[in-house]
Amino acid sequence: MTKRQHKLEAINLDAYYGDFHALKNINIAMEEKAVTAFIGPSGCGKSTFLRTLNRMNDYIDGFRVQGQILLDNRDIYASNVRVDELRKEVGMVFQKPNPFPKTIFENVVYGLKIQGIKDKKLLRETCEKSLRQTALWDEVKDKLDKSALALSGGQQQRLCIARALAISPSVILMDEPTSALDPISTAKIEDLIHELKQYYTIIIVTHNMQQAGRVSDHTAFFYMGELVEYSKTKTMFTSPKNERTQNYITGRFG
Numbered sequence: 386m387t388k389r390q391h392k393l394e395a396i397n398l399d400a401y402y403g404d405f406h407a408l409k410n411i412n413i414a415m416e417e418k419a420v421t422a423f424i425g426p427s428g429c430g431k432s433t434f435l436r437t438l439n440r441m442n443d444y445i446d447g448f449r450v451q452g453q454i455l456l457d458n459r460d461i462y463a464s465n466v467r468v469d470e471l472r473k474e475v476g477m478v479f480q481k482p483n484p485f486p487k488t489i490f491e492n493v494v495y496g497l498k499i500q501g502i503k504d505k506k507l508l509r510e511t512c513e514k515s516l517r518q519t520a521l522w523d524e525v526k527d528k529l530d531k532s533a534l535a536l537s538g539g540q541q542q543r544l545c546i547a548r549a550l551a552i553s554p555s556v557i558l559m560d561e562p563t564s565a566l567d568p569i570s571t572a573k574i575e576d577l578i579h580e581l582k583q584y585y586t587i588i589i590v591t592h593n594m595q596q597a598g599r600v601s602d603h604t605a606f607f608y609m610g611e612l613v614e615y616s617k618t619k620t621m622f623t624s625p626k627n628e629r630t631q632n633y634i635t636g637r638f639g
């Protein structure tokens with residue numbers, strides 16, 4: 386078997402909100418075309434870390450990082466990196482589905498249009514392909530010109546994933562993508578994650594340990610800004626090495 390590549394890597398990464406030290410010397414290498422889950426109690430730094438992976442925190446006043454994040458071995462915080470290019474490569478899906486108040490079609494092709502792509506055939510083809518990838522095509526193909534806001538919450542989240550896929554990223558960051566969804570919609574997104582990992586590197590923040598167990602290949606446990614343990618998901622849930630990990634996954638705190 387060929388050795389799997391590391392798609393993303395953090396090296397001695399520290400992050401601060403002003404004086405507050407939110408991430409402490411994080412070292413982790415995340416595998417290509419696999420799912421990595423970030424777990425840990427509220428406020429431990431999962432979202433902060435996820436957002437450093439496409440520089441989403443750049444918008445926050447007083448936020449700064451030290452150390453490196455390598456994407457395909459290139460430091461994404463290097464001065465010559467174009468953040469708009471980075472975000473094309475590293476897409477993001479948020480906790481609450483956030484479609485724009487536009488048609489389904491316009492939502493999916495939004496990123497392409499921003500890039501100046503006007504070719505109608507290309508836009509239509511990309512729209513269909515992305516909606517098929519998120520198993521939404523059959524449900525919406527007859528109402529592409531209807532408002533995305535009329536879709537159910539679960540459909541809206543799959544639409545947001547389709548919107549992220551339309552710009553051909555290689556990494557998709559998901560910040561608690563199912564926490565606002567019912568169990569059936571959650572199962573659909575989990576199935577989707579399973580399909581998508583053939584083509585994409587997926588990093589997911591989740592509060593739901595069963596979900597981490599179901600969807601991820603590797604799991605990272607964070608606690609108070611530190612990466613406490615990182616291993617294959619099976620190993621983490623059957624024989625965690627650290628007592629804090631054990632306490633967390635057995636529900637003793639959280």
Ligand SMILES: Nc1ncnc2c1ncn2[C@@H]1O[C@H](COP(=O)(O)OP(=O)(O)OP(=O)(O)O)[C@@H](O)[C@H]1O
Pocket residue numbers: 402405407425426427428429430431432433434445
């Ligand atoms: N914009 C901000 N300004 C200042 N501090 C922040 C900001 N965002 C997060 N923090 C702090 O950084 C720490 C980590 O927050 P983060 O949102 O990354 O945690 P989390 O593990 O994702 O939590 P949750 O599971 O509740 O979403 C927390 O102490 C939080 O209060």
